[in-house]
Amino acid sequence: xxxxxxxxxxxxxxxxxxxxxxxxxxxxxxxxxxxxxxxxxxxxxxxxxxxxxxxxxxxxxxxxxxxxxxxxxxxxxxxxxxxxxxxxxxxxxxxxxxxxxxxxxxxxxxxxxxxxxxxxxxxxxxxxxxxxxxxxxxxxxxxxxxxxxxxxxxxxxxxxxxx
Amino acid sequence: xxxxxxxxxxxxxxxxxxxxxxxxxxxxxxxxxxxxxxxxxxxxxxxxxxxxxxxxxxxxxxxxxxxxxxxxxxxxxxxxxxxxxxxxxxxxxxxxxxxxxxxxxxxxxxxxxxxxxxxxxxxxxxxxxxxxxxxxxxxxxxxxxxxxxxxxxxxxxxxxxxx
Numbered sequence: 001x002x003x004x005x006x007x008x009x010x011x012x013x014x015x016x017x018x019x020x021x022x023x024x025x026x027x028x029x030x031x032x033x034x035x036x037x038x039x040x041x042x043x044x045x046x047x048x049x050x051x052x053x054x055x056x057x058x059x060x061x062x063x064x065x066x067x068x069x070x071x072x073x074x075x076x077x078x079x080x081x082x083x084x085x086x087x088x089x090x091x092x093x094x095x096x097x098x099x100x101x102x103x104x105x106x107x108x109x110x111x112x113x114x115x116x117x118x119x120x121x122x123x124x125x126x127x128x129x130x131x132x133x134x135x136x137x138x139x140x141x142x143x144x145x146x147x148x149x150x151x152x153x154x155x156x157x158x159x160x161x162x163x
Numbered sequence: 164x165x166x167x168x169x170x171x172x173x174x175x176x177x178x179x180x181x182x183x184x185x186x187x188x189x190x191x192x193x194x195x196x197x198x199x200x201x202x203x204x205x206x207x208x209x210x211x212x213x214x215x216x217x218x219x220x221x222x223x224x225x226x227x228x229x230x231x232x233x234x235x236x237x238x239x240x241x242x243x244x245x246x247x248x249x250x251x252x253x254x255x256x257x258x259x260x261x262x263x264x265x266x267x268x269x270x271x272x273x274x275x276x277x278x279x280x281x282x283x284x285x286x287x288x289x290x291x292x293x294x295x296x297x298x299x300x301x302x303x304x305x306x307x308x309x310x311x312x313x314x315x316x317x318x319x320x321x322x323x324x325x326x
């Protein structure tokens with residue numbers, strides 16, 4: 001469906017653009033430049049996540065606790081944004097959550113071989129931001145990172161920051 | 164629906180990002196800087212349009228003529244990308260088409276007053292590119308411009324470039 005791929009294509013364009021602009025201003029990219037790109041993409045995702053969750057929870061009852069919020073993120077939110085539910089949610093009950101998506105939408109277009117594994121982080125930064133933005137709007141400050149060991153499966157780790 | 168607003172939010176982020184980066188490298192923006200931004204956004208749209216139309220026409224029969232293509236753009240393509248059909252299509256039968264959308268999706272979030280009219284072009288550049296990219300993939304090179312006289316209504320003018 002084209003309306004679905006609209007997001008995928010647009011996301012690809014953004015990633016390409018952010019990397020290109022950084023590269024053109026610096027020539028060769030080092031780790032610091034790559035960190036700048038990741039941070040720019042993550043920031044965009046953060047604001048998008050804030051906007052989305054606001055609409056999505058407008059008519060929702062309030063959540064009873066942190067786990068309740070995480071379940072909402074894994075089901076309703078994930079379905080709306082990433083077009084499927086999270087396959088597995090684990091937690092240590094101390095504020096750390098691991099969300100596993102076995103077919104993460106933004107990785108399914110990439111080859112499942114190992115040769116692009118090192119490219120994965122740039123395609124996940126935006127999504128990490130989306131999750132962090134959504135949680136932030138629900139009152140949970142967090143650090144969100146993503147890890148790919150075999151495409152297109154992806155694990156997002158959410159660490160809630162206690163005040 | 165959040166899956167719909169995902170595109171809208173992402174689009175807003177891209178526009179903001181492209182303008183911000185241009186501004187931060189130049190300080191005050193002049194008309195030339197604004198033209199650069201428009202061109203960057205249009206280029207992104209072009210590639211997204213190419214990708215989308217490729218998926219959308221994969222199982223479609225081929226088109227019989229230029230008008231047939233334009234009708235497809237106004238109905239199927241517009242619905243998939245901009246979530247409604249074009250309200251009115253006019254042509255001079257010499258390669259110029261005017262597509263009028265009375266509630267253009269990327270303008271409906273903006274105030275309908277006149278005070279933001281001058282901001283409209285930056286929110287239309289990407290979409291002009293999308294249309295040009297789609298047409299290009301169907302074998303029609305074109306120049307696509309957009310004009311707003313009253314929000315959120317928008318007229319896209321497509322001028323097919325004869326070889």
